Amino acid sequence: MSDLEKQLRAFVREGDIPVPHVPDLAARVAGAQRRHRQRRVAGVAAAVCVVAGAGVVGTMLRGGDSTPQPAAPTPSCAGVTLRSAGVSTGLGEAGPTLVLTLGGGTGGDARCPIGPGTRIDIGAGVEALTTTLAPGTPRVRLHPGQDALLELTWATWCGDGPPRVRVTFSTGDATTLDLPADTALPDCGDPSAPAPLGFVALRTIDVHPGGTAGSG
Amino acid sequence: MDADFADFVAAKQNGLLRYGMLLTGGDPHTAADLAQETFLRLGRRWRHVRDVEHQDAYARRTMTRLWWSRSKRDRRDVLLAEPEDRATSDAEPAWTSDLWAALQQLPPRQRAVLVLRYYEDCSEKEIAEVLACRPGTVKSQASRGMTTLRRLMGVDDGDPVIPDDSDAAGRTGGRSAHE
Numbered sequence: 001m002s003d004l005e006k007q008l009r010a011f012v013r014e015g016d017i018p019v020p021h022v023p024d025l026a027a028r029v030a031g032a033q034r035r036h037r038q039r040r041v042a043g044v045a046a047a048v049c050v051v052a053g054a055g056v057v058g059t060m061l062r063g064g065d066s067t068p069q070p071a072a073p074t075p076s077c078a079g080v081t082l083r084s085a086g087v088s089t090g091l092g093e094a095g096p097t098l099v100l101t102l103g104g105g106t107g108g109d110a111r112c113p114i115g116p117g118t119r120i121d122i123g124a125g126v127e128a129l130t131t132t133l134a135p136g137t138p139r140v141r142l143h144p145g146q147d148a149l150l151e152l153t154w155a156t157w158c159g160d161g162p163p164r165v166r167v168t169f170s171t172g173d174a175t176t177l178d179l180p181a182d183t184a185l186p187d188c189g190d191p192s193a194p195a196p197l198g199f200v201a202l203r204t205i206d207v208h209p210g211g212t213a214g215s216g
Numbered sequence: 217m218d219a220d221f222a223d224f225v226a227a228k229q230n231g232l233l234r235y236g237m238l239l240t241g242g243d244p245h246t247a248a249d250l251a252q253e254t255f256l257r258l259g260r261r262w263r264h265v266r267d268v269e270h271q272d273a274y275a276r277r278t279m280t281r282l283w284w285s286r287s288k289r290d291r292r293d294v295l296l297a298e299p300e301d302r303a304t305s306d307a308e309p310a311w312t313s314d315l316w317a318a319l320q321q322l323p324p325r326q327r328a329v330l331v332l333r334y335y336e337d338c339s340e341k342e343i344a345e346v347l348a349c350r351p352g353t354v355k356s357q358a359s360r361g362m363t364t365l366r367r368l369m370g371v372d373d374g375d376p377v378i379p380d381d382s383d384a385a386g387r388t389g390g391r392s393a394h395e
Contacts (some may be wrong), residue, residue, distance in 0.1 A: 004362070004371050009334040011315045012238055019234045020244035022251070026225045029255040036256070187218055 034193055037155065041198035048199065049136035077112035077173035079105030080142060085165045085177050087154065087184055096186045097200055098122070098154040100167065102175070103207075104142040114148055115139030117170035120197060122154070123163030129154070131197035140204045147205045155195035158188040221262050225255050228275060235276050238331050239283045241320040250286070254279040273336060280328060280346050287324045318368035326361030329354055 001009075022028075083103040087096050100120070104112060116137050122129040131152065142148045150167075157163070162179035179185075189195065232254060236247030257278055258265045268274045319327055328347060332338045340351040347354070 004366060004369065005334070007315060008330065008365070011313070011319075012331055012335045015316065016313065017234055017237050017316065018242070018244070019230055019237060020248050022229070022233060022248045025229050025233075025248070025252060025255070026222060028252050029225055029259065030222075032252065032256045033259055036260070189218070 030190055034190070034195070037195055041153065041196060044198060044200070045134060045136070048138065052136050052138060075113050075141075075171055076108075076110035077114075077142075077169035077171045077175075079108060079110065079144070080112045080169070080173065080175055081105070082165065082167055082175040082177040083147065085179050087179070087186070088151075089184055095153060095155045096184075098152045098165070098197070100150045100152075100165065102142060102148040102150065102167065104146040104148070105144045107144055109143070111141040111143050112173075113139060113141055113170055114150070114202065118150075119168040120150075120152060121166040121168070122157070122197070123159045125159075127157075127159035127163075127194075129157070129194060129197055131199075133199055133202075137199050138202050140202055142204060145207055147207050148202065149205060150202050151200040153195075153198035153200055154186055156189040157186045158191045158194060161185075218259075218262060220266060221259055224258075224266070224271070228272065229255075231272065232275055232279060235279060235331075235335070236283070238319070238335070239280060239328060241322070241324075241327060242316070246283075246286075250279050250283050253282050257282070276336065277346050280332060281348075284325070284328060284347050314369060315365075318365050321368060322361055322364055325349075326357050326364065329357045330361045330365075333358060 081103050082100060084101040086099050088099055089096050098120075102112075102114065116133050116135045116139060119130065119132040140148055162181055162183040162185060164176055164178045166174060166176040168174040229251060232251045233247055236250045237244065240246045240250070254275060258275060265271065265274065319330070322330070325347065329343055332343045332346060336342075338346070340354045343354045344351045
């Protein structure tokens, strides 16, 4: 190695290079992270809107069925219960998600609409997180003998211990469940800027008498 | 922000800002932007990055890739700009030493090759991977960079010796020693 190379090695490693003073770098990174998360949630919502819109257009193009339909059952969510709630830790950028299982009950012929307008509350007070499923979110009708799986991103939680989860339907009915004490909760992150809950998925599952379930 | 990641940012920011100054040839604004973007990238992959053995080297290579992508884009912008705009960007850098001044005058890729070579002890192949080019290009850029440095410094000695892959395989654990 030549003298110049030795000088260069010493200089790039230890040399006197002016370092810019950026006292708010950590805050800038945190802010950029928040904006990135918000853009990702908005992107998912936009994709859901596109998929839902394509479904509507497809239904219209098919022209529908001209056969008179029997009167639709009255929408009611009175018998729907929040059967389980858990947190999926997730991998990579997906982050933790809240997975809710809503049971449609066993009797009657009421159909419970779940989708746009359905509200989810996590906890109460100043730490509470709330979201209402937006127009364009997939809609399902939960009937007796079915379960519905609802998954939401849940990136931050600054409250004490596992909170209570409440689902309020567009019919006005509501159901609540306390998260188990051993639930692995998301990190608090920045208490002044909690991450919003974001819709991930919603689908129904047929519950068979033997206890098995099939995707619907 | 994750508490571990916040600690990481606080501990590494000065080192990355200094490295950004080296890469950019003394542009503090671009160095700060690069540091922010680098931490953002690392934060998105924090579950992986926190278990990386040589976090400093990993962060510097992330920054180098970001800077090189940005440099190519900015070069296109400069070429498209009006001559008056180009002229205003040729401000005289702060000369703190002959070597620093000479480094600042190198073209971006030659400077990146030399920084990766002498800061990180990277082999030709490793530098080529970071800069997305061929090892032969790395070799020629290193040679031209050193030739320019020798000319600017007024010295006359041989070409730089960049280790091939067999040399690189024999090196272990030295990259973070100077952090």
